[in-house]
Amino acid sequence: MKIEKIKTLGALKQSGYQSKSIKDELRDNLIKKIKNKETTFEGVHGYENTVIPELERAILSRHNINLLGLRGQAKTRLARLMLNLLDEYIPLVEGSDVNDDPLNPISRYAKTLINEKGDDTPISWLHRSERFAEKLATPDVTVADIIGDVDPIKAANLKLSYADDRVIHYGMIPRANRCIFVINELPDLQARIQVALFNILQEGDIQIRGFKVRLPLDIQFLFTANPEDYTNRGSIVTPLKDRIGSQILTHYPEDIETARLITEQESNLVESQKEHVYVPDLAKDLLEQIVFEARESEYIDAKSGVSARLSITAFENLLSTAERRALMAGDDKTTLRLSDFIGVIPSITGKVELVYEGEQEGAAVVAYNLIGEGVKSLFEEFFPEN
Secondary structure, three states: OOHHHOOEHHHHHHOOOOOOOHHHHHHHHHHHHHHOOOOOOOOOOOOOOOHHHHHHHHHHOOOOEEEEOOOOOOHHHHHHHHHHHOOOEEEEEOOOOOOOEOOEOOOHHHHHHHHHHHHHOEEEEEEHHHOEEEEEOOOOOOHHHHOEEEOHHHHHHHOOOOOOHHHEEEOHHHHOOOOEEEEEOHHHOOHHHHHHOHHHHHOOOOOEOOEOOOOOOOOEEEEEEOOOHHHHOOOOOHHHHHHOOEEEEOOOOOOHHHHHHHHHHHOOOOHHHHHHEEOOHHHHHHHHHHHHHHHHOOOEOOOOOOOHHHHHHHHHHHHHHHHHHHHHHOOOOEEOOHHHHHHHHHHHHOOOOEOHHHHHHOHHHHHHHHHHHHHHHHHHHHOOOO
16 A cells, blocks of 8 residues: 555545554554564563563453563563554544544544545554653653643633633543553552543543543553562552553573673674674673672562663673773783673662662672672582582
């Protein structure tokens, strides 16, 4: 279908276009990818047999989804990669605030325009990259932000009564109609705001300031949550949990090979660093082993987790330490040394939450000991006692 030639509702009808819900879009395109043996979530490692199959089952079931896991477990990345399962373009009524489907309009604006212009109603096309909306749940979020409110300036400019639904200013969720909408750190959202989501999740409609506005919104909701938030900052209210179709648990890499793959993929290195600093495989393994030791350490709060970002930033610091040493010595090239691992301490101290005993030891001492534990574990692998 050549979308550049389809500019009106009449042309859209003649093209044979059939509208479908966003959940059907995701489901249909996922089915195609599975049949063609294509990778559905490119660049996500370690979830092939755990998280991704569960996520695919939730999409096939057309569920709203909650990704529950500690920090640095690719929850937001998974949500953003779902964009690849959407159709490349969808039509909408030109000028609509809520991305009205020309064949199934929901807003007063779109219905009035179609009644007036019929098949001459202008349409535009929305690319899938623009069909992603994201909101970080913070304590200052209001119902007006995410759902909408009466706009007194609009009422004054249009000379309308507050009783007229045209004075409504839609919030983020109605404006994300026919899109993927992500709310990060859901437990941080105040309980009264979570209650406002009930009807949207169950019935797909909204209510603003007592207006009887029925907007059957078509949205794929994804929520992310950290188990630590349930006790430290808030919780997900039970009726809202009941309305979320699938809750999927994420996890950290289960082996060093997967962790290495993630670190090498995500680290932001300058080409000159890669050329001038040779990193032996043993050094890469040691770096990941240090992170594994941190996740098992009695001095670090296991409930808070040790993010995958620790190994990424530690790897960047590690190469920079070796690079600086070579520059000071006047060498063009160098090989990573064990002594360079002292440079990863700032990456560790800034990314771990210590328990009381760890605070007594001091963050720097704990980080230094983790390096020693990592060396010891790898040494025993290469030189076992028996």
